[in-house]
Each structure stands twice: as C-alpha cells, then as structure tokens.
Amino acid sequence: MENKNNNPYSLGLDKNAANYAALTPLSFIERAATVYPDRTAVIYGDLQRTWSQTYERCIRLASALRKRGVGEGDTVAVMLPNIPEMLELHFAVPMTGAVLNTQNTRLDAETIAFMLDHGEARVVITDREFSNVMERAVRMASVDPLLVDVDDPQFTGGELIGSLTYEQLLAEGDINDHWSPPEDEWQAITLNYTSGTTGNPKGVVYHHRGAHLNATSNIIGQNLPPHAVYLWTLPMFHCNGWCYPWSVTAVAGTHVCLRHLLPEKVFELIQACGVTHFCGAPVVLNMLLNAPEESKMLVDHPVTVTTGGAAPPAAIIEGMEKIGIKVVHAYGLTESYGPSVFCAHQDEWDQMVLEDKAAKMARQGVRAPALEQLMVGDPETMAPVPRDGKTMGEVFMRGNNVMKGYLKNPSASDAAFSGGWFHSGDLAVWHEDGYIEVKDRSKDVIISGGENISTIEVEDMLYRHPAILEAAVVAKPDEHWGEVPCAFVTLKDGQSATEAEIIEFTRSNMAHFKCPKKVVFAPLPKTSTGKVQKFALRAMLKDI
Template identity: 65%
Template sequence: MSLTHNIYNQSLEQNHANYAALTPISFIERTAAVYPNRIATIHGDTQRTWAQTYQRCLRLASALSKRGVGVGDTVSIIAPNLPEHFEAHFGVPMSGAVLNSINTRLDAEAVGFVLQHAETKVLITEREFSAVAAKAVKMSGRQILVIDIDDPYFEGGELIGQMTYDAFLEEGDADFTAVKPADEWDAITLNYTSGTTGDPKGVVYHHRGAYLNAVSNIVSWHMGEQPVYLWTLPMFHCNGWCFPWSIAAAGGTSVSLRHVRANDIFDLIKEHKVNHFCGAPIVLNMLNGADDSLKAGINHSVKVMTAGAAPPASVIQGMEELGFSVTHVYGLTETYGPSVVCAWHDEWNEYDEGQKARLKSRQGVKAPMQEDLMVADPETLAPVPQDGETIGEIFMRGNLVMKGYLKNPSTTDEAFAGGWFHSGDLAVWHEDGYIEIKDRSKDVIISGGENISSIEVEDVLYRHPKIQDAAVVARPDEKWGETPCAFVTPVEGAAVTAEEIIAFCRDNMAHFKAPKTVVMGELPKTSTGKIQKFLLRDRAKEL
C-alpha cells in the first residue's frame, strides 16, 4: 500500500465546527459566562465580578479598535499590578493588537527605546510612573496616544495623557466581538529582556504558547477550583508568568498589590484568604525575616511558587516552617516564564525538612506543556551524563518557547541553533531526570583553573543566621585569575564581620570555594527581586 494513502486524511479537514486556534481569550469568555458573579479582581475596597471584568475588557478592545488599533499594532502599558493591568492582558489581544507590558523599574531612556523599537501606538500609564513615561514618549519620537490609569488609592504623580483609562472605556462598546487570532502562532504579547548587556531584546509570545503555559501553571501547581492569587510578582515579568490567563481559566480571583512589602502581603493573605502567590527567593527571604506578629493568624493553606534565581535550601525551609508550601520553577522570558518545575513525589515526604528543602531547591523537570528539556554540551548539543556532577547548558524546545526576538533575526537564529533554545544557564542532570542550576555561564568563577559555582557559595552564605541577602561574583586576582567576592546584606540590627563570614564559609565548604573578599551593604536588585550581578561584577573589579 502506498505510504501516501492514509484513510484518516480523506475528507476529514479542519473546519469551524472541529477546530479553533488556541487563545487565552477563550478563558475569560468561558469564566464570565459560567461564573459571572464570582469576584475576578480585588483592589482596595473595589471588587469586580467576572461579568464586569469581561465587559471592561470588551470595551477596551472596542475603544482601541475605534482608534484604528488592530492586528500587528503594539499597545504598551507601564503600571503596577492593578485591575487595569490585568484587564489589558485580555482587552488588548481582543482588539487583535499585541500587549507590551514594560518593566516599571526602567529609566526614561530605556522605556523610550522600548516604545520606539516596539512601534507603540498606544501607551497606558499610571501616575506613579508619569515622570518617566512623559519623558520616554518624547524620547521615542513617536506619536503615541497616552491613556492614564487614575488609581483612587494612590496619591502622587500626575495625569499626562489625553484621557483617563475609564474615559477611554466609555468610548468602547460592551457588545464588541473579540478579534480571535487567525492563526494561534500570531503574536499576543511582547516582553523585553532586562538588557543588562546592551539594549533589551523584544521577546514575542504567541497565542498558543500563552494558552498552554496558562494551563501548564494550573496543572503543575495543582491550583484547583477558584484560586485566590496575590500579585507579589510583577505583571510585566513574562506577563506575570502567564498567571492573568491562568486565573481566568481557573475562575479565580486576582488580588492587586502595588508595592511588595511584608506587612501588606501578610495582611492581604489573611483578609482575602489568599492561597497562591509567586515571588523570587529574595521576596521569600523578606517574608521569612518579617516580625512574628505579622505572620500570626494565617490558618489556611498557602502555596508559593518561586523562581528568578536558584533559591537556597534554607530559604525554602524557612517558608515551609511558616506553613507555606513551596513549588520551585524555572524559566526565562523566552520560555513564557515557568517551563520547568520541581515536581514533587509523595515518597519524599518521609525525608527530614533539610533533605526536602534541598530536593525542592532543584529546578526540576519539564513543565506539563513543555515538549523537551535537556542538559547538554553547548557546542555539540550532546546530552551530559545524568550523574549530578557533569555541568552542561540547559536547552528547551516546544510550545513554551517564544516565537523569537522582534526585528532581530540573527540573535533569534543563534538562540535556536541546532533546533533547541539555548538558555545560557549551566546545570547538572541528576539520575532521576531533575536538573539543578549551577550558574549562569557568565557567573562561573574560575579560580586557579577550578570552576566555582557562585550559587553553591551563596547557598552556604544564606545558612548564616545573620545574613539577609547575599550574592557572589568573580573578583580579578593576579595569582588565581579570579576569586569569589561576596556582597552581603546583614539581617537588620545584626553585627557580623567579614572575617566571621569567611570563617563560616571555610567551615562549610572546600576552602578554595570560600569568598576571599566580603563587602557589606545593600544589594542592587531588579523589580522582580533578582540581584543585579552585572553591577556587582563592576564593583568587584574596582575594589
């Protein structure tokens, strides 16, 4: 029989009855229809149902459409984690346009670059960022319609736009028909990388990936019915790791948080029975170090998802001792946020808390909707042995990998060389298939020909009871080439010396790995809580 003869391809074509392009727009449509009276968003004393939220999203899409914004256009937003930011994740794609959520910590020059590079037509901004936004629009050289979110719970800043967000919604129709993607490969959002080595790169997401990672979040985190999610993670960061769409799919509630402060987090958890939140390890460490009076009174289960930097086992253990259940995930802007998860095994519950924390500090295995994951030689792409010792680069491929970098074909080709996405992160592969990051390729310290993992040294530092934050980078050394240099923020009110810290490290690891230099003070951080090691590397060179 001919290989081309396939009875399953005869008169069985795709049509409107049996096929629809995957898009997270469908999540809000369903939830608004099935659970119209459930609370969708909470901000201060303002609560809106899913029916109300859906209507506002349609009005946003309609208003944009009436202004000539549609397929192939960019709508940027620079705002805190407010309901309007949540709505933009649906309303902007419903118009056919692409949402570009901008890092709120960027300066005017960087924002101006993003607006120009993304060819932004509309900018939704908020009073807290009015000075930066106004300057950035001028620097972009573009004619941009600026819309102001006028948050009644915030004082300061000014309105810089042509109209407020609510006035703009009044221009739209609540019976607008959402624009669905003609192809699920169509762009849905644009996210810029941090740009620590030059101009940021524009990472393009498609509707299919956004849909699948939203579902992947629900499955890997066992989110269940009607989760209450607190926005400790910035919505600009990989579109809040795709959680606006996850919350809609699960029929949950989105609780706003403007600033990440321990007292606000604990208060909102208690007030609204929050049962899910995300944060970098540095956020978890802040909560661990909060006053015991803030922690009292939480009598329900709370799930925490952490990523952004390899979390020290001691930080995870501290959260677990608070009664919070920690799930460790890993990913990059280029992989829609979490695409690797430290999936838990019931038999691991028999281990002591220290062993469990060490297992949870591993990055894990591919997320439910990710296709493939490996640790391999960066040159040959040959997988490394699963021995927990051999270091290679992490590679991924599948539906949870970006379309590519906007207007940057050479960098896109480089990132996808060999049919895999090259992460730039170095890891080992354990016998059970779990990966564990050892460093970014640029963060490995090579001292006297020996490779030292900065993460390994940081893990020891975080075990010291008087250390709040720690980061280790290479310091140039005439004799050794490089030596580990530790930057440390002590716990508030604690007295600790550099000599004491070095001695502690030497007692807990091989002497050549221990820091030769310790610098005390505040550590520079990104808006997502990541320590900016590139700034620390510069400082170490100047020492």
C-alpha cells in the first residue's frame, strides 16, 4: 500500500489564513451588519434597531467587558427575559473569548448561587424583575462578580442591585475596538445548566463550532428564509434559545422580543409585525389554542412554529394547523444544543386526512443536518433495534452538535459518551422509514405486569378528550401489577368530566392495560420551559 505521506493531496495543501477559519456564529452578525446595515434587527415594543446599530452595541459591550478584564476562560452569567440585551449578549460575550451562562428565570436563589460558584462567574447581568432572587443568590455565592443591572423602561418594579447599569457599562466601550474570532472552534462559547431534578444541575458546555453548525441546521430544519421575522416565545435562556439568536441573525432576520408570554400578545405581534416563525414547547401551543376566543385569530399569512422540549400530542398539532400555523416538530436535549432531530416533512403526508398527518408529524423524526448519526439501540449492548416501529430502545447521537461535556464533571461526561455515542436517556422506537418516535424517558416508562407502557402514548389519547386542557401520566405502585398508569389532568374552563368518564374514554380507544387506573384532577407542575415535573406528580401520589 502506498505510504500516506506520498499522498499528493496532503503535500503543500495545508490550512492557512486564506483557506481556513474557525467556525463561529459571531461571523453571522458581522455579515448581517455589513450586508444589510439598515434592515430591522430588533423590535421590542416601540423600540426598533437596525443591524448596524445592534452590531455596534455588541462591539461596545465586548470592548467594555475586555476593559474590565473579562476574557477567555471567564464566565458571564445573565438573568434576563427575552429582551434586546439578551440577544446582544449572545454575541458580545463570546467576542471577548468569554463564556455566556444564561440563567433560568424561574430558579430559586440557592440553585442560582450554586451555578454562579460552579461556573466561577466574573460578571452577573440581571434585570429588575429578578432583583429579589438575584440579590440573595449573589449574597449566598462565594464568587464576587461585577453586578450589572438592565434597567428596562418597559418593566416597572424591582430594584437596581448592581454597581452600574447595562447602558453605563456599554458607554465604557469603544466602537472602534477590534474583536477577534476564536483561534480554535472547539473553544467554549456558552454554559447551560440542566434542570437538576435528581441533584445539583450539570453544566453543559457548548463550543463555537457546534453553535455555528446547529444554527445553520435550524435554518434548514425550520425552512427559515432570508429576513425571517422571528417572535421570541421560547426562553432565550433555554439551550441559548435552541440556537435561534444565531440562526435568525444568520439570515439577517428580525428578532421580535417579548418580555412576558401572553397568548393575546403573541397573536397581536404575529399580525402587527408580520411574524413568520416562532418556537415553543407543546404547552405554549396548547396555551395559544385555549386562549380566550376574543384574543385568538386565524393567521392570514404563512407562519411556522417549531415545537419540542416534550412530545406534542397529535391533537395539538391538528389544532395549530386548523388556525393556520404550520408545525415543525423538533427533538433534542440541552446536551445537543437543542434541536438535533427534525420531523422532516414528506410530500405524501399532505394527501392524508389531518388526523393521520398529525400522527406522522408527532414523531420526533430524523437527524437534523448538523447531526452526523442517530440511532435507536439496546441500552446495554448498544446494538441497533429493528426498524419495526415496535421494539423500544434508547436514543443515541453522534455529531458536532453534541456538547463538549459537563463542566468539572468528567465522570458524568464519560458516562454520557460511553461507547462513542451520546446517551440521551430517552426511549423510542425506530420506524421502517427511518423516523424515530420517542415513547418515554427511561425513568418514566411504566412496567405493568411485565408490559411496557409509554406514558406519552396515554397522554396523547387523553389530550383528545374534549374537556381536557392538560394531561400527564406517571406510574402508580400496584400490589398486583407492580405499576399501573395514573393520570393527572386539568380541565378546560367551563368543561366538566368525571374520573369514570375519562377512564372509559381511554378504554374505548386503546388497549385496556395501557389505560389509567386512576385520574387525579390537579394543576400540573412545570419547569420554566414547559416540561411537566413528573417527579412532583409521583410525590403527590404518596398522599393520594
């Protein structure tokens, strides 16, 4: 065999400044500002800024942070709603080489303090709305960060707790300062913490390459066109807004910021701003579908919503399509930069009745363009399961949009990457057409009399009941069967249903062993990203 050193394609053809650059989403804003300087970049109430203005603010902020000693290896933690400053920080912080840590706005002070210490925050940027919890968190933390307030005129209340405001910090920066892209695209760009329901949160580290690739992957997966108008209904703190701060900027689109998620405001902005795209968990879609009739409206121009974070019931997909909003189903985890699987639409689905089409769209789908490999396999042997739509296995992933690892937690990183695949912890089946369908988290699947029951399948059926607004299913201990399904439901305003009626509804539509044996009427506890906290429901079972 010929020596590889004699390969003509490896001689004198090295990487150099002319033919290689580290991938980074920072290039997106520089291009948007250069090519489309006068296009609207941000809308927030009466505030509008162009791409050149937004880019200049990012440069100034990066310059100000550098002057205060912030650079590579440092962490800038932020506690902000979906406002323009949150968008700017997704560019300004990595322009310094530092790492952006977006904080969940619904966390308690103790958890935030842990994250500030674990991430060694040099700077904390917060909003008056969260001044109470942030003041306590900073006081409890061991670190002593520079504390900066965003003084948003569109919010009344709270206090200024920092040593200066965001605008004062911005004024310290130099518009002519120069920023450099990372020399190594493997350099960390953001830090995102998992929910930590079974212990301290784990710090998921993203790199510039993954952020760039997943942002462009979103553009293809959601069919994001040039100059899309994107409404911020998804929290920007969640997986960095599924990388959409970078995706929308890459197409020189318009970011429509929304401080508080109110259904009537969503419909109003869709119409007033010509919104073309937005994202949200199924709970957000359900909220829109069940908004007061006077605030709902049929959308009169093309709008696409990407939903994920939890499996959307087919009934919700049907409902959104009926009011004129196209649904794209995405799947992913914090560890995969958010969306890494899309339910890619097939033309033949358009010929199906809406109910059958929605069932196809409710599947998680196939790998996104940035994901190299996707597999459903045996959790022990990691052998692929048959593509029969029946055999359950764990979802495994490989690719550039899988995290670097968990910050300061090599044992957890090693476990997550065991066998050369990322272990999602989600259980799914693999269909003949290659689409995966998540059936449950491994910890949520119900084993009743030796039979596996998908809580997602039962929940999907419950959502079809006309009186049910929300539903979640967990395992209830049973002396005979080991475990049986227990449903927690919330009814729609003005609707009524009894436990017996709901159980009979499921028994009329699915195998009896899968049906709930008990129904509890109660509000569903959720995370800030709309996921039902099933551990809290299991705890409630102990008192029932």
